[in-house]
Amino acid sequence: MAAHRVSPSLNRLLFAVKYASFQSGGCAVHCNAQYSTVHSPSEKTFDKILIANRGEIACRVMKTCHKMGIQTVAVHSDVDSSAVHVKMADEAVCVGPAPTSKSYLNMDAIMDAIRATGAQAVHPGYGFLSENKEFAKRLAAEGVAFIGPDTHAIMAMGDKIESKLIAKAANVNTIPGYDGVVKTAEEAVKIAQDIGYPVMIKASAGGGGKGMRIAWNAEETREGFRFSSQEAASSFGDDRLLIEKFIDNPRHIEIQVLADKHGNALWLNERECSIQRRNQKVVEEAPSTFLDPVTRRAMGEQAVQLAKAVQYSSAGTVEFLVDSKKNFYFLEMNTRLQVEHPITECITGLDLVEQMIRVAKGYQLQHKQEDIPINGWAIESRVYAEDPYKSFGLPSIGRLSKYQEPLNLSNVRVDSGIQEGSDISIYYDPMISKLVTYGATRAEALARMEDALDNYVIRGVTHNIPLLREIITHPRFISGDISTNFLPEVYPDGFKGHQLDLDTRRELLASAAALYITAQLRSQKVLAIAAITAMAHLHGYIRVEVDGGKVEVSGQWNLASPLLPLTINGTHRTLQCLSRDASGRILLQYLGTSFKVRVLSKLAAEFNSYMPEKVPEDTSSILRSPMPGTVVAVSVKPGDPVAEGQEICVIEAMKMQNSLTAVKQAKVKSVHCKPGETVGEGDLLVELE
């Protein structure tokens, strides 16, 4: 490729990069890590399975069903009628309107669907009815197999208080705490003082971080009690709470177990799930960098003891907190397929869904403990439709106007249940997909993850790829120095996106300038016009001078593609062009974060200095909804004085309550919302004077 210097050939099209400013916010299982177990067609299981779930997990289960030659039945709400899981299934039944309580949690309708389709078994996925003993009972009563553990195991492990007692009895290490239900805030304070701060208040029926609060003193205990019981009531219909010692700076490591109905149980190694925000997992990996074989075995064996103690069958997960001295404490057992199961599948070669189906049919486990390997390393990033710049992720909604998974890369597995054109609605979990990469070593898996995140095209909703990419490239994460406090410790002032240094800034500006030039030159390539003046051809190779430093940018410039695979000073990088306009404004996703760059010709830049700055609206006196949701409470009325930090209203979204506070001391001018109202992101809630 011939190098063309930009300056002489383009004359005054020598583009000066004006400035770059930071902008904050902006399905198929294709894993090359093949399952080592091959399904044997002679082993007869079920003819037809109903999947009582939606989204990626429903699709995931159906894939294995297809592999095993099992017919699938999807259930769906009316808004989901053209969802991917519905299209994938052999049959589909609508079980009600959008709200989950009327559809995916509607047992009557789902039982009807089972009868109507003649499904012999039900896979519940995770969430919804997966740990609902009532549902398991009703299935059993009708002779339909539940692909999961027996009712008594669900019951025993579903209650955090009871599960802890059982674990203790089974010689599993447990956290010191109060073994009973806490009834009032004052009682909570008293118990907390007995155990010693910090303490954790959590919903007895809880899971997934909902209804969970940490308290460091009496006042926080009272407040935590109030929030947790409200959240517990709205999420689980059960406001019972319990209190236990809070292990500061722990790791969250869990053991995958697999048991059959014949008393056999295996541990399939651990998953490191310490990277969390608000007690919800963001990045997981298997194995953990922290465990040595001895600890791993000890944890695995305790997990199996617990499984056996409750006559567990099917796949399950025993969660532990691990402190810095590798002491581990039982946290809870999830009696279902976990969200993050793919990483265990990657390193062990087992198809967990297949194993669950076999076990449910009554087959014995095919493997012995010594058959379970750790092959390579797998990382999972949970790609969410949420704004990572707000508390590490507040839900966002929208339509995926463009969506492209990085499946062109090797050793990448994407579990998703959406596609281009899908809606991310307020009704369901805002997860877009689980992005899993696999490598022989951790470094390899991480490098692939970086590449996969850069090549992941998501338009139409705000997503958390900027945060995911920062996490997996952070030196602390790379060295394995992590805990559940990773995010607040690394970003004490909140996540602000990738911070450019001199070199990366130069790379970014050079790429933007090169893109601009390519677009400008393309404008001159008009057919059927005779009088075109001769213009330079770039052959995709552009040399840009930024602040005196030379940057060479080359690539196959496709102005229609959202991806810009470039070679910048010899390094390969994939950028994404999010938007560009005639005024030279280019929004580029670079190193995961979107940056606003303005490229102007030297002349336009000079003239632009005469243009007045237009003052944007002062937002400090305006409170807008940070996300779509429902107004739960409005604590002020017009004329009220409010102090800085005072709660103004509470918005509930995705079953999570968010308290919105005043950013300055002021008087309330007007209130534009009332409890029970649905609000969209950016809607005006309250105006201050």
Add this chain to the structure above:
Amino acid sequence: PAVIREHRDCRWYSVSHLSVKERIDKKRTAALVGGGQKRIDAQHKKGKLTARERVELLLDPESFVESDMFVEHRCSDFGMEQDRNKFPGDSVVTGRGRINGRLVYVFSQDFTVFGGSLSGAHAQKICKIMDQAMTVGAPVIGLNDSGGARIQEGVESLAGYADIFLRNVMASGVVPQISLIMGPCAGGAVYSPALTDFTFMVKDTSYLFITGPDVVKSVTNEDVTQEELGGAKTHTTVSGVAHHAFENDVEALLNVREFFNFLPLSNQDPAPMRECHDCSDRLVHSLDTIVPFETTKAYDMLDIIQTIVDESDFFEIMPSYAKNIVVGFARMNGRTVGIVGNQPKVASGCLDINSSVKGARFVRFCDAFNIPIITFVDVPGFLPGTAQEYGGIIRHGAKLLYAFAEATVPKITIITRKAYGGAYDVMSSKHLRGDVNYAWPTAEVAVMGAKGAVQIIFRGKENQAEAEAEYVEKFANPFPAAVRGFVDDIIEPSTTRKRICRDLEVLASKKQINPWKKHANIPL
């Protein structure tokens, strides 16, 4: 003088030559600074560029060829004849240049010289380049920044306006004409932009009105600011006089460059084709789910347009006015097309007075300049009510009907959902010589919605709900139109782009001529 007489052979000549050369240079230098540095600084202070800076930014580097730099005004009254009141080039810069290599004629009014006021000489300069543009077939871009008539010149100035108006009219439909209002433009002056094809404005620094706030106050006792009366916001949202507004001079000029790329140079040229990086056979899967199941639920027509056209690059015309219809330019496989679409998100996408006029003018521009028209239909009908009837919706709705019927450029129509009543006929239907008419599976072509239809057919009868269901079953689908050949095919939405690109290829050689007439009589 004695010395010159002695050496008359060559010396006389060379002295004179030198002095002429000096004078040329002096005049040129003077022309370049217009009204002088002080006024240039004042212009900058207002956040405005000078006439020459604007031309420089609008055109390709070094491509501007200026004419009439030496022209001066001819007024000899009120002290205007004095040298200090003469400025070479007077209050307008004119010439030709190129935008991305393509020829264009430009005039740029110079506010630093007599407030950009229009003298006879000023008008003559504009007329000259307009005549040339017509002769060679190239567009004219006017950069307006003028206080109005040169009052000192009286009727000569008025004559100047009329000369320009005449040329605007003669050039209409022959070469594209674009007006960019970058300062005041008041009184009679507004009619030149009004006669051109597109009027763009700069926010906060440009005004268009027949009479300013002072006169308004004295005549009607209304208190109104310049901005409210004739600012960019007023004209792009309320009056529909302007087609787009931009933040400042730089953005306006850069956007006009981009806009210019869409236009053919004249009515003799085909729609331009630019190198295209977007696959013509790209399937757009998101379109298969874009139309909601509930027929009463809205969606954004812009989502459809942006995913279908090349590189999501859509230059919307009048984006803030009569938003129930979307019009603008885009490319399909590199070729410029005009897009017209009902917008279900605004007023259910119904046709009313404003949207009909907006659509009609756009369709006629496309037809005049050989730009194929792609129409996306989701229209529940014309907006009912006294306001519309008294306002003359019959007359105005007829304009859109007229424009579509008259157009002989390639016409492709896609019915995405509703195509009800007379509005179905209007929206580039097969009956109005649509070349290719598609229906999506969600299309409903009917005289009206099921509820209204049943109320008429089964007036006073029971079981209205049942009858309604029957009507829906019969008519709320694309079959009634498809079996009659009123749509050519029922297509998967994801294949829409591919089909349009393919059809345009075939229709490139379309030839259709309307009966001879002096000119048609559109219901104005």
